[in-house]
Amino acid sequence: xxxxxxxxxxxxxKTQAETRAFFKAFAPLVSASKHCDIVTAxxxxxxxxxxxxxxxxxxxxxxxxxxxEKEGAFTGEISTSMLVEAGCRYVIIGHSERRQFFxxxxxxVTKKAKAALAAGLTPIVCVGEHLSHRESGQTHKVCKTQFxxxxxxxxxxxxxRILIAYEPVWAIGTGRTATxxxxxxxxxxLRQCAAEKFSSAHxxxxxxxxxxxxxxxxxxxxxxxxxxxxxxxxxxxLDPKSFASIVNFTS
Ligand code: PGA
Numbered sequence: 557x558x559x560x561x562x563x564x565x566x567x568x569x570k571t572q573a574e575t576r577a578f579f580k581a582f583a584p585l586v587s588a589s590k591h592c593d594i595v596t597a598x599x600x601x602x603x604x605x606x607x608x609x610x611x612x613x614x615x616x617x618x619x620x621x622x623x624x625e626k627e628g629a630f631t632g633e634i635s636t637s638m639l640v641e642a643g644c645r646y647v648i649i650g651h652s653e654r655r656q657f658f659x660x661x662x663x664x665v666t667k668k669a670k671a672a673l674a675a676g677l678t679p680i681v682c683v684g685e686h687l688s689h690r691e692s693g694q695t696h697k698v699c700k701t702q703f704x705x706x707x708x709x710x711x712x713x714x715x716x717r718i719l720i721a722y723e724p725v726w727a728i729g730t731g732r733t734a735t736x737x738x739x740x741x742x743x744x745x746l747r748q749c750a751a752e753k754f755s756s757a758h759x760x761x762x763x764x765x766x767x768x769x770x771x772x773x774x775x776x777x778x779x780x781x782x783x784x785x786x787x788x789x790x791x792x793x794l795d796p797k798s799f800a801s802i803v804n805f806t807s
Contacts, residue, residue, distance in 0.1 A: 579613075648721075
């Protein structure tokens with residue numbers, strides 16, 4: 557059985573002081589939660605505060621992006637070793653907002669994932685279709701293009717160390733969640749892509765998180781689908797009580 561992961565993506569929210577306040581409230585609410593891995597992805601500047609606050613807890617810290625070069629004249633970028641030194645264990649790669657506003661492509665997703673893996677970070681690689689794709693019946697085509705051109709280009713060993721997040725763009729921040737059945741169908745398709753590119757063992761072991769308006773009141777229904785191995789949560793991960801009740805969906 558694949559171990560579940562509940563990850564919070566804070567996007568461009570929270571200062572260091574707000575981060576410390578969040579963990580003070582959140583950590584006790586999930587300290588007894590053993591059924592899943594708990595990940596929080598603050599913005600870069602709040603990572604050290606988050607790592608410090610999450611020490612001796614069951615919460616690990618992720619970054620929201622990374623650059624693939626080791627170092628150099630790349631103004632504004634952050635390297636994998638900087639994230640590792642800061643205490644990150646995961647990194648989100650190819651989030652739809654990075655693809656839409658900051659030029660991430662399949663090619664940069666692959667480069668970032670390879671660099672992250674080489675540094676010992678666990679990439680959470682995001683894929684997902686826009687509303688126009690879904691309405692024109694192109695969901696599989698888009699997911700396959702993003703899969704084949706991104707995680708599909710990793711080596712089998714590299715692939716066995718990543719997580720994928722299926723995030724339909726029309727469900728992100730819109731309050732419009734994919735139904736558990738729609739999400740499960742897309743996850744099944746991505747697992748099939750993994751079986752075709754790698755092996756059925758790789759596909760069976762791959763953890764695929766669902767993201768897009770996950771809230772305390774829909775997490776249970778989503779997690780009832782065995783294709784869904786966890787969630788990547790945006791807005792609802794900013795409030796300690798709301799994120800804790802998502803983590804504690806089993807209770
Ligand atoms: P949301 O964001 O939960 O606010 O829809 C999810 C994400 O973008 O990862």
